[in-house]
Amino acid sequence: MDDRELDELFTDPAHHEVVDLLKASRPATPPLDPNFRLHLRAQLMAEARKTLTPRASRSWFPFNLTPSVLAPAMAAVAAGFIVVLGIEIYLANRPTGSPVAVVSPINNKTNVATAEPIEIKFSGPVDKAAVEETVQIEPATSVTKQWVGNTLVIVPNHPLAPNTTYTVTLKPKAAAASANPGNPTSTPKPAVAPTPVVVHFTTVRAPAPPVVPPSFRSAGVTYGFDSRLADSGKILAATWTPAGQLLVTRPGGLPGPATLPSQSPTATAFGSAPTTDVWLMSPIGTPVRLVAPGGNFPAAAPSGGLFSVWRQLQGNQATLEVRDLQGNLVSTVATVDGVPDRPAVWIGPDRLAYVDQGVLRLVGLHSPVVAATLKVDHDGSLAASPNGQFLAVQSTTGSVVLDLTPSTTRRLPDGATGFAWSSKGDLAFTIQRDKGTDLYVVADGKTSRIASGPSGQAWSDLNWAPDAASLLFAARPTEGINTMSVLMLVNRDGSNPIRFGPEREYSAPQWSPSGDLVLFTRRDEAGGNAFWTATSAPSGNDAAEQEALAEVEKFMQARIHGDTSTAQDALDDAGRAAYQAGASSLFSPAGTQFNRYYPVTVQLTGSNPNKFLVGVRIFIAKSGVETSFFEEQLSLTLQAQRYLVDGVKASDTMALGHGPTVVSVQILQAPPGQQVRVRFDADLKPDSVSGDTIQVKDASGQLMAARVSFDPDKHLAIVNVRLRPGTYQLVVTRGVTDINGAPLAQEYSAPLVISR
């Protein structure tokens, strides 16, 4: 809100009180049927396809202005999409003999969100079992299929991969099912299509990968626009999963996607007592599936697609369950007396800490855990480091950090609370003083006070950015009539504290794992806390990367649109020579077209002058259908205040649709080594992802020692290595297979540059 406008308008203190109250609250959330929004969208899109002229050209679009800005923003907008795949299916054997056609054709849809259910609508009755059997999705994707009337709702078991074209195929049955000759009263079953129905859609373009080595990406991010997680009804609590979905606690009995009748929220799981359910939701609040009927206080495991949740039992007892994100019970790890009032805390991927009658307990998924008895302060803070080695506890005798490996204890300053661990293992906490709040960071064994709040202000709700470069927290006045809390953003060294977002009632910020969204709560009109997400955008701190990527965007769009002069303008002499020498093709071969591209990786290879190596994947289409892709490693160097392409290497062309592929490669500094994160487009067989199939080699081809782990929920292989500065090669062999056993489409290799 622009306060200056209001300040100028309202000078009377009596008016200020009303204005402050209005600023601190929101009007009532109107009741909204989520199906109405989807239904209206489907109607509008059908109408739009009839009335809007297909885009013929982008001649009005100035290449040098917006594409790099537009892409992530469009991706964020597209997060609101529910995929409604229009298909045409003719039922050859209906009793009436007339074909039943279909509904809302929306084939070739782009910018499809990765975490939304897919709906396939049929205009008439179909043999549901037969249709279900024939549905195939490429790249291989494990899904759950449910029916709502004549609509098939396909819920991917894991979020889809970004930047990926998916193909949904309904294959024909050999023959239409006929009436049972032994039962003259039976009616013929409708059958599926006599010819295959194939629908393509492409998921959102992911934000540009972070530059390597990482820059201070989150420092000074700016608040974008916000949206309320309101369409799904009341939300009591929410927390991110590592894959960027939300574990949401809702009042028991609320409906799911498209009000699926098969879902069974358990409002009466424990007699008539009011209860809650835990749902998996998309980042915009679309329910994906019910994962813990009757559950409360969920906590997502740092990896492995698991979460813990409390379930109240009859007889004043509660159990601590571990479930997977499909909702399957994996293990019941503890039973306590009373009603839990906080989530358990994951300590690495296989241990949990929880509080039982004020006493800290540790439990392992696979083996018992021995820990010293420690009483936790009422409402005391409890947080584990990401590597599972440390546990910060606000105990009744003071705040400590337990080192669980050698089982030692380190005392923190008196009053330390509000613990938050960064992805790099730094611990932040606050101490409330008489004259405000002090903010501390413990890094490399050293405790530093990095910032102090002004008198009359309390800081709380610390939350690290995913890159560990900055912290968000809530600042609330402790004096005066205005108790409205605002969000603040500060660099990890205490520099550049700024307010994040408008002056409104904000609290409990939580960065999404990718850092592009912030989940927060805002005081609602009814006095409760409504959940919102806000987009965030990097500031000028990443200016070099942004400038380089903007040049790549201009260069690539020129190639896609056949703009020779603009494409040539992005090359220096060496770059032009490289293309002329056949290192790659500047434009698509005859009969084909470059359809789209996206950056796979961005690496900073030199800083004086700045040099970047940008890997781009370019998709080739024939007759409008993408059939293959190849990758280029573009070398860009800052020359006369502009980045120019001065070198290129191209991979072989790979056909699409013949097995899983690598969609992105990121290198993160993970002292004392590095972490290479390789993301795939398909659900993989976990045992096919190993050090045998994903390798890092040095310049002479020597295999480097590496430890490979796999997160099936994110199709993500994590390769931990310790590399000295130099150039290496990542190799992913065809030993990697998808869940159907199909091997990697083609062996994949990409350079890894370790510059420091």
Added chain:
Amino acid sequence: MPDRFEERELVERAKLDPDAFGALYDRYFPQIYRFAYSRVRDQSLAEDVTSEVFFKALKNIKRYTYSGHPFSSWLYQITLNAVADHYRGAAAKEVELEEGASLPSSEPTVVDEVVRRDRSRRVWSAIDQLPKHQRAAMVLKFGEDRKIEEIAQILGKSSGAVKLLLHRGVERLRRELPPEFELGTP
């Protein structure tokens, strides 16, 4: 707030590209529905109005030209017209108070709620009782964070007139809310 330039680019695309129009819908549905509901206070009517707004927007988007104001201002204008059309068409009358009239003491919306609702809810309930132009200005300013200039464009009034509406609205809330309503205390 979305970047203005990016929004303009998206709107231009939406004149030709259904998917871009869908993106506009995704972006603006929540605020338009919320605003429609604030005017009609009925879920079914709010749905009708919202449908009408977006279908009208689709029909006329090719004629939309950027005027320096956010695209949402245009949608808000359509919403106001759709609400007015509805009340004309239904031969019903929006509950309306004359400027200067007191909030109706017989209405339970304020006084009764003083007892059982928190202060935030009360003040927004009171806004519901304001004359329609005051109410629209207050909702757009405090509920939707619009700038005065944008509100002026949406309502078809001058910035000065909008300031007067806001000033009168706030003054009226201050004056009309009951003594038990102690501003500034929880």
